[in-house]
Amino acid sequence: MKRRNFLRKAAGVSALVAAPDMLAAHPGARVIHLEPHPEPPVKYGANDKLRLACIGMGIIGHYDTRSALSAGGAELVAVCDLYDGRLAQAKEKFGKGLFTTRDYREVLARPDVDAVIVATPDHWHARISQDAMLAGKHVYCEKPMVHQLAEGHEVIGTQQKTGKVLQVGSQRVSSLAFQKAKELYQQGAIGQLNAVVATMGRHSSLGAWQYSIPSDASPQTLDFDRFLGNAPKVPFDATRFFRWRNYRDYGTGIPGDLFVHLISGVHFVTGALGPSRIFSAGGLTYWKDGRDVPDVVVSVMDYPQTAQHPAFQMLLQVNFADGSGGGESTRIIGSEGVIELGWNDFVLKRSPLPKAPGFGGYDSLFTFTQVQQDAFKQQYNAKYTEADRQATKPEDVVFKAPPGYDERTDHFKNFYAGIRQGQSVVQNATFGLRAAGPCLASNESVFKQKLINWDAEKMQMS
Numbered sequence: 001m002k003r004r005n006f007l008r009k010a011a012g013v014s015a016l017v018a019a020p021d022m023l024a025a026h027p028g029a030r031v032i033h034l035e036p037h038p039e040p041p042v043k044y045g046a047n048d049k050l051r052l053a054c055i056g057m058g059i060i061g062h063y064d065t066r067s068a069l070s071a072g073g074a075e076l077v078a079v080c081d082l083y084d085g086r087l088a089q090a091k092e093k094f095g096k097g098l099f100t101t102r103d104y105r106e107v108l109a110r111p112d113v114d115a116v117i118v119a120t121p122d123h124w125h126a127r128i129s130q131d132a133m134l135a136g137k138h139v140y141c142e143k144p145m146v147h148q149l150a151e152g153h154e155v156i157g158t159q160q161k162t163g164k165v166l167q168v169g170s171q172r173v174s175s176l177a178f179q180k181a182k183e184l185y186q187q188g189a190i191g192q193l194n195a196v197v198a199t200m201g202r203h204s205s206l207g208a209w210q211y212s213i214p215s216d217a218s219p220q221t222l223d224f225d226r227f228l229g230n231a232p233k234v235p236f237d238a239t240r241f242f243r244w245r246n247y248r249d250y251g252t253g254i255p256g257d258l259f260v261h262l263i264s265g266v267h268f269v270t271g272a273l274g275p276s277r278i279f280s281a282g283g284l285t286y287w288k289d290g291r292d293v294p295d296v297v298v299s300v301m302d303y304p305q306t307a308q309h310p311a312f313q314m315l316l317q318v319n320f321a322d323g324s325g326g327g328e329s330t331r332i333i334g335s336e337g338v339i340e341l342g343w344n345d346f347v348l349k350r351s352p353l354p355k356a357p358g359f360g361g362y363d364s365l366f367t368f369t370q371v372q373q374d375a376f377k378q379q380y381n382a383k384y385t386e387a388d389r390q391a392t393k394p395e396d397v398v399f400k401a402p403p404g405y406d407e408r409t410d411h412f413k414n415f416y417a418g419i420r421q422g423q424s425v426v427q428n429a430t431f432g433l434r435a436a437g438p439c440l441a442s443n444e445s446v447f448k449q450k451l452i453n454w455d456a457e458k459m460q461m462s
């Protein structure tokens with residue numbers, strides 16, 4: 001598959017959450033085209049390439065692998081999956097010489113593997129990531145980094161103990177758009193931050209995780225017992241394997257799959273470590289297909305004041321039966337403007353307040369006696385100049401990444417720089433837990449119907 005065809009198909013992932021075209025939504029806005037990151041001057045030969053393995057060749061495993069190879073300086077040497085059809089397809093795509101196995105431990109035992117992509121169901125993330133680092137491999141672990149909160153500190157400890165690089169795969173924190181948004185936020189472009197409103201709406205069976213199931217799925221072609229791992233034992237069920245996101249035993253529901261993207265982006269842009277209080281509610285309203293996780297979830301998170309930001313509130317909502325057609329928006333709202341993030345673009349809108357307060361219209365002034373109204377206006381005119389009463393509204397500005405831009409590729413480039421040059425990766429294990437923790441706490445709030453207190457410094461429920 002040529003890269004342009006891949007990117008066209010990769011766009012289908014984003015299409016499930018139809019991010020708005022910022023230019024179409026703001027036709028009068030000025031447009032600034034973001035410049036791609038410069039390519040590294042070093043060109044790696046065959047003997048210098050990082051040798052990768054992918055553990056879990058489902059949807060995201062394929063996208064991660066393609067982006068990892070597009071990032072340059074890497075080659076794929078091994079693949080692990082529990083369904084034989086995916087192993088056969090991996091050889092069709094990446095070469096008959098590719099090593100394939102059902103047992104990830106065989107991948108970790110190979111001396112020709114430098115780094116692994118962990119793109120398994122959530123309940124395997126922590127264990128495989130730790131085993132990989134202990135085996136001397138660097139790790140690119142898909143989000144959320146963990147399935148259970150206690151696993152997070154174990155992963156952090158293993159990363160620190162081994163010194164291996166771990167990058168969590170919430171890729172938009174490496175995107176051109178988010179990096180520019182961070183720069184503008186730090187410059188004070190929107191004034192004082194006070195709220196974040198992030199929503200995702202989906203309106204399709206695929207968007208609601210009803211993925212296709214192959215007709216040859218059976219106990220012979222699929223290692224279901226190994227898939228279950230530490231989850232409760234149940235009879236063979238191909239639906240649970242191919243649609244694992246729908247079950248709490250293997251996935252983390254809407255918060256772990258989608259809130260984590262939204263939280264990661266906000267933490268990256270604002271420098272926040274996490275909320276102090278979380279209250280969430282959810283329900284199974286439409287997709288009653290045997291799943292045991294909600295298809296509509298809303299969460300309110302209170303972020304306390306820190307040295308990096310003022311106190312603010314974040315509202316998160318995802319709806320899998322959005323009859324409006326769906327869409328996505330993350331609005332970082334300040335006292336003088338808003339940064340509205342799309343997928344690989346965003347709009348900066350500024351509305352500064354005038355120095356002078358207004359009067360008249362929907363105001364108490366008309367309820368005063370005429371004498372008092374005249375006295376009020378006289379005092380107002382003496383206190384404020386004409387300039388104080390007006391605020392010029394700057395034009396809206398849309399920032400757009402280049403056509404065909406793939407932020408996942410930049411995320412892998414950042415991962416490779418961590419391995420080769422020892423640079424700090426943008427989303428290490430600590431960042432990963434600070435994003436995943438509030439999501440797991442959100443699930444706790446939904447299912448126990450209670451407010452959750454969260455300690456962002458210690459990364460634990462309090």
